[in-house]
Amino acid sequence: MKIEEFQKIIKYKFKDKNKLINALTHPSFAKSEFELYEFLGDRILSLSIADYLFRTENNLKTMAVKHSNLVKAEMLNQIAEKWHIKKYLQHSINADLSKKILCDVTEAVIAAVYLDSDYKTANSFVLTHWKVFLQENHNEIDIKAKLQEFLQMKKMPLPIYEIISQTGKEHMPLCQVKLEIKDYGFTTAFGKSKSEASKQAAILMMEKLLQ
Numbered sequence: 001m002k003i004e005e006f007q008k009i010i011k012y013k014f015k016d017k018n019k020l021i022n023a024l025t026h027p028s029f030a031k032s033e034f035e036l037y038e039f040l041g042d043r044i045l046s047l048s049i050a051d052y053l054f055r056t057e058n059n060l061k062t063m064a065v066k067h068s069n070l071v072k073a074e075m076l077n078q079i080a081e082k083w084h085i086k087k088y089l090q091h092s093i094n095a096d097l098s099k100k101i102l103c104d105v106t107e108a109v110i111a112a113v114y115l116d117s118d119y120k121t122a123n124s125f126v127l128t129h130w131k132v133f134l135q136e137n138h139n140e141i142d143i144k145a146k147l148q149e150f151l152q153m154k155k156m157p158l159p160i161y162e163i164i165s166q167t168g169k170e171h172m173p174l175c176q177v178k179l180e181i182k183d184y185g186f187t188t189a190f191g192k193s194k195s196e197a198s199k200q201a202a203i204l205m206m207e208k209l210l211q
Contacts, residue, residue: 002088003017003020003021005088006020006024006083006088007020009082009083009084010083010109010125010129011128012113012125014112014113014116015116015117016116019112019115019116020109020112020116021090022034022037022108022112023037023041023105023108023109023111023112024085024088024089024090024105024108024109025089025090026089026090026091026101026105034104034105034108035104036111037107037108037111037112037115038104038105038107038108038111039111040107040111040114040115041106041107041108041109041110041111041112041114042107044107044110044111044114044119044122044123044126045071045107045110045126046067046071047123048122048123048126048127048130049067049070049071049126049130050063050067051123052127052134053066053067059207061206061207061210062203062207064210065143065146065203065206068146069143069146070130070133070134073099073100073103075130075133076102076103076106076107077099077102077103077106078133079106079129079130080102080103080105080106081102082129083106083109085102085105085106085109086102089105110122110125110126113125143199143202143203143206144159144198144199144202146202146206147159147202147205147206150206150209151181156181156184157181157182157183157184158181159179159180159181159202159205160179160180160181160182161177161178161179161198161201162177162178162179162180163175163176163177163178163194164176164177164178164188172192173192173193174190174191174192175190175191175192175193175194175196175197176188176189176190176197177189177191177194177197177198177200177201178201179198179201179202179204179205181205184209185208187201187204187205187208188201189201189203189204
């Protein structure tokens, strides 16, 4: 296993490399504490993101939606790809390296950093690698997809987006979008583009449905 190479990728140097080896050793390959690490890493990630949102947001329902987006499998898989985890993971030849497994390894690595240092360091590690996602603040695709998933789960009608108005000057446009769910009401929101207004309308609808 190329430990030194992986440490450069994740930008953290372990004092005890056995902790990293545990995180990168799948049970199919050899006995390890991998599953315990994954359990712990999942909680550390959740707390780090929750703490960040607590300090940067002031709306509980919006925080809940953002938190869900930031810790979901899609995000973890993007991190796993960035870290080239498949290359460094020790596993049996027949092991199924599903997206779920790669998510688990990513969380196990977070736990390894925490166990090798402390929560402050692990928290900083998470925020560094999630920085791009935190800046995006769950973009339009995420929130609209999240809303659609929620509606499908509840067997509710799918949302209909409609442009109500487009005003303002060319360099300062203002778009108003209406989002309607048949029999459940509607929300309207403004934005500098249809995309931005749709996103805001979806956030308002999620908040309304979660009341």
